[in-house]
Amino acid sequence: MARRFNRRDFLAVTGLASVGAMLAACQPAVVEKVVKETVVVEKEKVVEKAVKETVVVEKQVGIKNVPRERTLIYYFGGSGGTWSDAGNCNPYLATGFTHQTGLAATIEGLEYYSAFADKFMPWLAESHEFNDKYDELTIKIRKGVEWSDGVPFTARDVVYTLNMCLKWAPQMRNSAYIRDHVKEIKAPDDFTVKITFLKPNPRFYFEILTFKFDTGQYMIPEHIFKDVEDPTTFQFWAPENGWPVTTAPYNVVYFTNMQKFLDRRDDWWAVKTGFAKLPEVERVLCVPQVDNTKAAQLAIANELDQCLDLRPSDMKAILEQNPAVISHTGKKKPYGYVDWWPNNIGFNDLEEPFKNPDLRWAVSYAIDRDQAIQVAYDGAGSKQPLFFPTYKSLQPFLDSVQDLLEKYPSNEYNPKKSEELMTKNGYTKDKEGFWVKDGQRIVMEMGGWQVWADIGPVVAEQLRKGGFDAMYHQPSDWGDRIALGKVNGFWWGHGGSVGPDPWLSCTLYHGKYVEVTGAPGWSALWRWKNDEYSAIIDEMGTYPMGHPKVMELFHKAMEIWLQELPSVPMIEWYHRIPMNTTYWTGWPTEEDPYLNGACWHLTFPRILDRLKAVK
């Protein structure tokens, strides 16, 4: 007779099932083994006529052990200790790829520019030249460059990359700009690229194709992407096939949401051709950042070599507690270098009350920048009078407007002048000391991200003392609010010129980008429109970098800008990055400023070239 399934049986089965489930759950998701496999790749031979031949290569797939003293640990990005982009190696995945979490080490540019050294470094390209009208650009590609699968990097890769951007515009990085400016891209031979523009564009090579800070166009391999139906959904991650392929000295060999290994490629083209030496770092171990406090703890414990820039108080603690950690300025304030992102306070200049330049000036005079820097940064910062970083190559331009800055002292703290301007415009103070006109206070809902959490409230308090009803907060939809023109007093940085030319920053105030209030206007958040200024910038854009006319036009443009003060100049942005010398020396510093030290920038591979192992 069959026995009934009773309560005891049920409990026993449930218990066993639970134990089984737990054991199964503890099984790691990924098990890597070192194996040898044979893969077939198509190698395109570069001869006078491109001939395709199939070769069989043996490829080692797996993870080798690299000791700590040959590993660079880089801590950046993510949230709560994980990234979201595991396996995304296609740089043209617009919402899912970032070079900042380490992948910059696996990407090389046609040319690099160091703003600190004011130096150009031709890399995948040997040279470039514009025609007299600046509507045609010829780029000469370096011979001997190879992708990591052995296929030569040629002019066809550059052409394919730019044409792909044209075809898929506006879904890819800079593709809308390329579509609006480029007429045709051709490769007359394997080492020559010809780009024809719709109108003269003397800055295309520098602004779009040169790697500096976070800007520059990534090159992709034609021989792989040509077979991809939709490059906007292609991950480009299959280590068993050797993907991603790269020209850089490092490639991704392991990539999860918790870490990625970028291993040195000893067969890097630059070593083969004698163009560069093999870097000493054998592995870049990239780890997602949990938070700044954890970063500081790990830096003190020598468990990381570099991380995202930290607040001055964190940096001070690290530098004091770990003698091996340095900053760009050693152990001294401001513990970092000037980033390309000068901060201003912006308004919606299309609408009352900040439509009136007098009010913008009144706000500027009400801010004591020195006090704000002292209180918020313990003095580890500096103010800036316009919206340009104080880089060597931009300094002549900044020097040329000193006469204007004397006339229009945009960094001056002068409560009396602020009061005069407000009174002149019919404002009176109410019993709480706030400026009022027609019964309305001037409300400044100052917004920002976490990065302004230290200085934002200090400046808001200064403005309240100056009679402006200001409040600093960090709403989650802050970006949307300023893009739609809904707030006044927002903090923003200028991602523009890094030298040797101020034009790109100047375009951030061009009237053609201004949208009406309520429509997203990302390219001109301040919504300032001045036709005369815009015409000057247009004219400036027709001259190449370094042309004497650029300086003259810059002076004219800045006179208009300073008269109107569309945004209030505030501070230089600093990257205060801990760099650990326990395992690696040769970091860029103020004594050896060959580059800016951020590993998240596209210049990362060139920092890796210079690092020296201590042990």
Added chain:
Amino acid sequence: MRAAYLLKRFGLLLVVVWTAATLNFFLPRLTPRNPIRERIVQMAVSGGYLEQGIEQMVKAYEAKFGLDQPLWKQYFRYLGDMARLDLGYSLTAFPKTVMELIGEVVAWSIGIALATLLLSFSIGSLLGALIAWPKSPKFLQYLVAPLMAVSSVPAYIFGLVLIYFLAFRARLFPMSGGFTLGTVPDGSFAFYMDVLKHAILPAISVILVSLGGWALGMRGMMVTVEGEDYMILAEAKGLKSRRIFFRYAMRNALLPQITGLGLSLGYLVTGQILVESLFGFPGIGALLNRSIFVYDYNAVLGITFMLILSIGVVTLILDLIYPLLDPRIRTGRKVR
């Protein structure tokens, strides 16, 4: 258990899940925020550079994700997708799907959350029973106040204290992560030991705060059970104290605790969000936290939906297994 009862309970589950899914769909859409724009802008701004044509890019990706469709169309498509457990593409990990993201971390969450839940349940229940048992050592009585105090402290506060003293100062445990950085999961014994070492601090912080709740609950039930007739009968029969404690008192007092355990399974993930984020432990809690930070609306909606579904299913299972756990309970059966 009758079929009508089963159908009724299952129907109720469907209604709960549908209501939650509908709220899940409409609530975020009540704000004027655009997830695509926020994601693209966030990525551009983190690079310090807002390229031209961002708004055009936003429109193109809205179309790609179907967000340019009328709301009712989006809603019905969403319901269909949810019914198939297709949670759609992650906005930040695109072209990965939300299900793939959950798959990457679910083992970590289940590993630590289930282990901590079962440990705190077992230790807490035993401790609570001993506190209430008259023949226990007296010092156990003094544990009631500390347990009450500890159970009211959030787990992440404990976490911060543990990290500072045991990881940062004493260097006894790792400060964060699921395993040592730079190692590759290989299924070896050493790897499991490494995972265990990394799980100890997050586990302790969760166990410490939840232990009190289980212990106090069990203590209350034990006090009730101790007055029952069958306890007096057991003592009168001369049974050993140990036998009475385990087989008569604790066994009967445990039933409401098991109900609580079942319900806690549903909250396994939500309870871990802060702890996982604090310790950089790569579980679902940390994934949800990250998705909120990086405006990955699809991931947030997908994870929330899975949580709702898991709570609903666990509740249904509990309803169905009560009669098996306790022979005194029989649904829909007439009392003779």
